Amino acid sequence: MKKERWTLDQMPQQTGRIAVVTGANSGLGFNTAKALALKGAKVIMACRNVEKGKLASLTIINEGAEVKPEVWQLDLASLKSVQQFAEKFSKSVDRLDLLINNAGLMAIPYARTEDGFEMQFGVNHLGHFALTARLWPLISLTEGSRVVQVSSLAHRWGKIRKEDIHWEQGYKKWGAYGMSKLANLLFIRELSNRLESRDISLMALVAHPGYANTALQAKGSRMQGARLGAAFFDLANRLVAQSAAMGALPSLYAASATDVIQGAYYGPGGIMKLHGWPKEDFPDRKLVTDNAAGELWDISETLTGVRFAV
Numbered sequence: 001m002k003k004e005r006w007t008l009d010q011m012p013q014q015t016g017r018i019a020v021v022t023g024a025n026s027g028l029g030f031n032t033a034k035a036l037a038l039k040g041a042k043v044i045m046a047c048r049n050v051e052k053g054k055l056a057s058l059t060i061i062n063e064g065a066e067v068k069p070e071v072w073q074l075d076l077a078s079l080k081s082v083q084q085f086a087e088k089f090s091k092s093v094d095r096l097d098l099l100i101n102n103a104g105l106m107a108i109p110y111a112r113t114e115d116g117f118e119m120q121f122g123v124n125h126l127g128h129f130a131l132t133a134r135l136w137p138l139i140s141l142t143e144g145s146r147v148v149q150v151s152s153l154a155h156r157w158g159k160i161r162k163e164d165i166h167w168e169q170g171y172k173k174w175g176a177y178g179m180s181k182l183a184n185l186l187f188i189r190e191l192s193n194r195l196e197s198r199d200i201s202l203m204a205l206v207a208h209p210g211y212a213n214t215a216l217q218a219k220g221s222r223m224q225g226a227r228l229g230a231a232f233f234d235l236a237n238r239l240v241a242q243s244a245a246m247g248a249l250p251s252l253y254a255a256s257a258t259d260v261i262q263g264a265y266y267g268p269g270g271i272m273k274l275h276g277w278p279k280e281d282f283p284d285r286k287l288v289t290d291n292a293a294g295e296l297w298d299i300s301e302t303l304t305g306v307r308f309a310v
């Protein structure tokens, strides 16, 4: 029998649940936060720029969210900021049902985080790794909680450069993006492997949006002052990409559907996996291995100085 397509109408009510969405002021994160809030969840919008976050939260409130989303400052390019966010969270909230690790940067000029990590690996992977580890005591105490990590089809270009993890030699902005998105998948592989041996309801999952029209694609060109490049991505987004709301559906599916599988990867099921309704997808089997996942976990604990109590 053909499976019915999954839309927001199928999304279960989220009343009573608490969700953290990183990068919730824009693109997929905004659409994820909005859908969760309109279904009744209390959403903490974890944003680098609080002013942008507040504007985005007003839109969600105006669309009819019963529980007003809160905007909290979080800069994933700073381990100190991650720690402060988690400490504030643990002091003021007693459960965490959903952690949506969504924020990201793509193909930007070489930069480093406050702690000296290459920026894309630092924000897209290490910042989320540290955030998840620091929020772990609450996540693991909350019945039915889920961690959803947003990755990308671009993980297929990735290679974890153990010998030069911060790209000090021969930086390639697309290679660094691919590595960070591969790291997202390896992180959840290892986390779900560790969870499988335990009898708890917590799930760790990965989503990707296919190709969605957001600020992500042109940002790198804008940062470089490459106006032609930015115009190209803006045009391609208008002509080829699906909407950001459609792109957010795999994250929402992973966060809320009742038939998800521990450790699975969800993305659009339509043409070339770039468009369409959420469906189980499969990462590159040669890249996403248990061995590589275990190695990256150790590297991530060492670099961030944060250990998971899993």
Ligand SMILES: NC(=O)c1ccc[n+]([C@@H]2O[C@H](COP(=O)([O-])OP(=O)(O)OC[C@H]3O[C@@H](n4cnc5c(N)ncnc54)[C@H](OP(=O)(O)O)[C@@H]3O)[C@@H](O)[C@H]2O)c1
Pocket (backbone or CB within 6 Å): 022, 023, 024, 025, 026, 027, 028, 029, 046, 047, 048, 049, 052, 074, 075, 076, 077, 102, 103, 104, 105, 106, 123, 124, 150, 151, 152, 153, 208, 209, 210, 211, 212, 213, 214, 215, 216, 217, 219, 247
């Ligand atoms: N759009 C696509 O086609 C596509 C495809 C594959 C994967 N993805 C993934 O989807 C996720 C969301 O991207 P998007 O497309 O929605 O792009 P977006 O509209 O540019 O949103 C990215 C979000 O990440 C935030 N962010 C960036 N650096 C941060 C930091 N240091 N600390 C905290 N937040 C930070 C941004 O904040 P500011 O607004 O302050 O910069 C923004 O809220 C990313 O992980 C991306 O890799 C997207």
